[in-house]
Amino acid sequence: MSTLHxxxxxxxxxxxxxxxxxxxxxxxxxxxxxxxxxxALAGTRISDEVQASTKQVSLYVLSPxxxxxxxxxxxxxxxxxxxxxxGFVDLVAEHSRTQAWL
Amino acid sequence: MSETxxxxxxxRKAPYGTIYALESLEVVLIGAAxxxxxxxxxxxxxxxxxxxxxxxxxIGVKNFSPTFRALGDFEVTKLYVEQESLDERxxxxxxxxxxxxxxxxxxxxxxxxxxxxxxxQMAGIMADQDVVLSF
Numbered sequence: 001m002s003t004l005h006x007x008x009x010x011x012x013x014x015x016x017x018x019x020x021x022x023x024x025x026x027x028x029x030x031x032x033x034x035x036x037x038x039x040a041l042a043g044t045r046i047s048d049e050v051q052a053s054t055k056q057v058s059l060y061v062l063s064p065x066x067x068x069x070x071x072x073x074x075x076x077x078x079x080x081x082x083x084x085x086x087g088f089v090d091l092v093a094e095h096s097r098t099q100a101w102l
Numbered sequence: 103m104s105e106t107x108x109x110x111x112x113x114r115k116a117p118y119g120t121i122y123a124l125e126s127l128e129v130v131l132i133g134a135a136x137x138x139x140x141x142x143x144x145x146x147x148x149x150x151x152x153x154x155x156x157x158x159x160x161i162g163v164k165n166f167s168p169t170f171r172a173l174g175d176f177e178v179t180k181l182y183v184e185q186e187s188l189d190e191r192x193x194x195x196x197x198x199x200x201x202x203x204x205x206x207x208x209x210x211x212x213x214x215x216x217x218x219x220x221x222x223q224m225a226g227i228m229a230d231q232d233v234v235l236s237f
Contacts, residue, residue: 003234016114019145023145023221023224025226025228097231097234100236101114102114102122102237
């Protein structure tokens with residue numbers, strides 16, 4: 001009965017990512033898409049908080065959006081996995097509902 | 103007969119800077135025709151949608167805040183407002199409009215539609231839905 005959350009805004013422009021993480025239930029997944037992929041970076045002012053959330057929540061990045069922005073996998077937090085479009089579909093299918101954080 | 107589903111409309115934007123808040127309210131009113139189990143969530147800047155004394159004459163857009171008080175007539179009677187979001191913005195419940203509905207199962211007693219909930223309660227409400235629509 002878990003939820004897939006999607007975040008599509010940079011965490012440096014809006015509070016969407018942190019608000020999302022603060023409203024996740026244990027076992028939920030968060031997929032960063034579009035400008036949301038910047039939330040996956042290591043060494044930022046929010047990366048400690050993002051990393052801490054991985055104890056309760058699985059974090060993913062949509063790889064095509066990250067690649068488009070020149071973000072190599074080596075720059076993500078190590079707890080975050082990349083998925084392609086098929087992986088996005090799998091995540092939607094694996095969870096009971098999808099909630100967008102606009 | 104289709105089965106009733108739990109719908110949650112999540113409101114996280116302030117009312118007039120973007121069209122999200124008005125669009126959400128429009129969708130809620132349209133959706134009310136389908137007789138589902140509807141709740142509204144107000145968190146982050148979404149709590150600003152419910153403040154009293156909104157006056158939009160001078161910016162030339164419709165003040166849609168009174169429409170929230172009509173939701174009860176459409177059997178939309180559960181408006182959850184997050185305490186932490188109010189606190190972060192220096193607001194208390196007394197800054198919000200009073201929104202009520204008449205409970206047909208209780209001799210049409212007038213009851214409050216707004217429920218102030220904690221962030222963890224809000225997370226539980228979100229996890230309890232069949233469908234979540236975000237604005």
